[in-house]
Amino acid sequence: MSIEERSTLVYSTALGGRVKQEKLKAERPKGDGVVRIQLKRLGGGKMASVVVGVPLDEPELKELGRELKQKCGVGGSVKDFAIEIQGDKRNVLKAELEKRGYTVKLAGG
Template sequence: MEERSTLVYVSGQGRIEQPKAQPVRPKTDGIVRILLKRLGGNKMVSVVSGLDVAEEDLADLGRDLKRKCGTGGTVKNFQIEIQGDKRNVLKAELEKRGFTVKLAGG
């Protein structure tokens, strides 16, 4: 049984930092999915998920895709988010790099 502590402060020591949980790499089926996510204010984000690459390579790939699309974006939770509806550009670029790509949702 795992012991859970809710202690956050100890007199004399100060604040106790709780260890943060590391994000878990999701299982992939070999297919990269690109979906369109609508945010508030009529903004859209193209989300690339299912990439089975190392975390460092994912950051590099995200940088290359942002450059190719000419927009901003981020890499978080093993997904790449690109601002705007850039699904077709992303699909073409990822297929050129050898990935199997499907457009999902949106």
């Protein structure tokens, strides 16, 4: 891989100054139709339940994440088409997602 392939243009006199980089819009990864709930260990002995594979676009996924956080009574976030919920709430999340009609599996250890 050459230097030209790894570098990005920041400034160009031909274009009149600073060059803005185009931000690529992230696309939802293709899944197999099964929603998986994983347990992720964070630093300091903390854990988070991560929900992946939900077949929704970003605005609907953020709304679902908000509703799941309220149902569990904890905080969390939505990143890269995955919903992260603080704590080990896998059983509560599984029951809620199955009630909404999704096929759910508990993944990982």
